[in-house]
Amino acid sequence: MPIEVGIWKVNDEIKKVSFSSIESEKKLEDILVKDISIISEDLLLIGRQIQTDYGKYIDMLAMDEDGNLSIIELKKNRTPRDVVAQALDYASWVQNLSYDQILKIYEEKNNVPLEKAFADKFENALPEKLNDSHQIMIVSSQLDGETERLINYLSINFDVPINAVFFRYFKEGDHQFITRSWLIDPNIVEEKSSNTKVVSKKEKWNNQDFVVNFEENQNRNWQDAIEYGFVSAGNGRWYSKTLEQLFVGARVFCMIPKSGYVAIGTVVETAKPIKDVMFTIEGEEKNIAELQMVAPNMLHDLDDLEKCEHVVKVEWIKYVPKEQAYWEKGLKANQNSAYKLRSQYTIDKVSKFFGIEQDNNRDNSK
The missing domain is CATH 3.10.590 (ph1033 like fold)
Structure with a gap:
């Protein structure tokens, strides 16, 4: 079930810090784009608002040190069924992205080569294989029961590598805070992502x-x-x-x-x-x-x-x-x-x- 997160200020008196879901939804995507490590320190943001071949836009797409992709979709004001269905549709497109397509997307969004950004982030060269597997993250300011049921159903019964991460936004005077919680242990979802492997996407060799x-x-x-x-x-x-x-x-x-x-x-x-x-x-x-x-x-x-x-x-x-x-x-x-x-x-x-x-x-x- 959804986890309730609270923050209390404990100085001379104990005072609960107020939570704002409306302001959170407005700021959440900008915060994550500014620093994707708030979701995971093991991710490099490829870009936001990535257009698919079907005319839709993925909120955020990221990559880990192994070259695997993460589809990050904000729930915003959509119904649980809409956001989950949309994320699955995006995953069906992402799984077929080639090595060269990923390089092109990154460079178009960031104006620098992915090879350089990857090396700066992970202190290692870009792998020869990219997108060997992928996972889906639904991001929201609070997790409702229907979204939780849908994600657990897909994950437990069909091994879909999907998870929910939810943030609470708190404000106390001039100070602002966010907290993060996961529905499912991220390590379990990462293991399930191996089931999404398709034909390996290597950078092609020039035979020379x-x-x-x-x-x-x-x-x-x-x-x-x-x-x-x-x-x-x-x-x-x-x-x-x-x-x-x-x-x-x-x-x-x-x-x-x-x-x-x-x-x-x-x-x-x-x-x-x-x-x-x-x-x-x-x-x-x-x-x-x-x-x-x-x-x-x-x-x-x-x-x-x-x-x-x-x-x-x-x-x-x-x-x-x-x-x-x-x-x-x-x-x-x-x-x-x-x-x-x-x-x-x-x-x-x-x-x-x-x-x-x-x-x-x-x-x-x-």
Whole structure:
């Protein structure tokens, strides 16, 4: 049943602070837009009054750190049946929003890229999948019995990820307060939201670009990689196997972890155990043992195909020393040695840093 919330001022005397539902309804949406953390600190507001394809407008749309969406609908003066039915209709539209559509909505509403705002909010790069699931929140200044029955019916009997959050607005002199209560534990609703998963909405890959993490240590040195044209990984199959994705002609965006992006290049020879790799030096074929390397231990575990260094030869297009690496919030980062670069935001930013023209005609077939 609805929870009654009250506030008492306790100084020299005990005095109950008055509650105003009318003033609350007028101010509630503006308050939430100004600071969505009043609902949850784990939400980033995408925008308010989001137009659907059916000509209706969602009061607010938000995103959590996993890229999942929340439809936030204010009850205002509508009947319980109207507001719940409307929210369900919005959810049927939201569940089909693509990665690119979400980026576009955010930028149109906020005039900044979602990648940057997401990184500022969550201290992490925007996930490759967005809108894997969603949930619905009905917001009101007080919860009536009919709304409560409808939400409990949908949640308990049909696992619909719907909840009600209700706020009380209080005023005492020049001071204003709001309180928040949930009908259902938000953790329970979040668990139910996994049932709304549909086909994953990933940012599409252009069938060309990869990120390679070049981890500097005794086994590899960035100066060697620049001079001889390669990237490498080793010390276990987990580290080296992702290099096998790199095909001849693929473009690599090379990154030194904890430093940033240091180069863009093109793969000219696929991954091989280090002992099988040959370099042409002044017209003469040489293996790495014959080269002057800065890394003192690149030939570690030479006869162990699981642990030895695996090398991909690369022709560098542009590169910088480690000390000049490029990094800013929102750029793509991942712990794998090599992975598909789906983030157009990262591609554009890093390419601009290196002064490389971008072809915007992307192959989005995967």
